[in-house]
Amino acid sequence: MSAGDDPAAVREAQRWLGTPYLHQASLRGVGCDCLGLVRGVWRGLYGVEPEAPPPYAPDWAEAGGQESFRDAARRHLREIVPSGAVAGDVLLFRFRPCAPARHCAILSGDGLMIHAHDGAVVAEVALTRWWRRHVAYAFAFPEAAHR
Template sequence: MPTREQIVAAARAWIGTPYRHQASLRGLGCDCLGLVRGVWRDLIGPEPCFVPPYSPDGAETLGQEALAEAAGRYLAALDPEQAGPGDVVLLRWRPHLPARHCAILSGPTTFIHAHDGAAVAEVAFAPWWRRRIAFCFAYPHLEETP
């Protein structure tokens, strides 16, 4: 069972990986979902399902919370107020749009994410980002450290 510290360490190992849409290969390329998937593989094992092709604006085109629905099948839903290091946050760009970006919290004021035009980075979880939280999830079988 992974601990929060192990999840954060695994996510930090992806820092510097270039952005590549639909990719999930540490050091070679990933998008935000690819980062979450890669950390899963690093700590839990093979991914539980095949991820079908998706477009960068697919969530908005479909108008569904597809990312949140998928996350809810494999991750444990959390109240955003309870989220902490190692947890996954899903973010919306605008209040009326579905969540389409994900990141891994790395501390009380930082998170790790991949976004178009930049490599995976650990950045401040500033108010601009906090206002966009739509959903929070924990990796399964998370072992709490005392």
């Protein structure tokens, strides 16, 4: 995965740095979860969200066993090969083999991602080997150039 040239999605995600974690929220500076961060970046890029997410529990994906996160991403983003993801693309992670994806982040540069997780603030962190092993899907925002 290599860095792009400062795409709008990265600039928008960087505006969310320091936002506290708050389950199901999506309000910059107030609170968001990982999906809320991607939703907020979408609003920053396009305005209105294409659909409102249904209420979900912290373990929603694993409890249902369905790839609802992936399916929603496929409705609104362009699926790409994870190894071809560049800065500004969305990564979905699964934490156990055969479990549905249940976490997301925005790739922000070569070996970096921006994400929100429980007990922390939105942060830019290293896309370590552990994270890379857990990437299940990758998506580009609609305006991103074809790869």
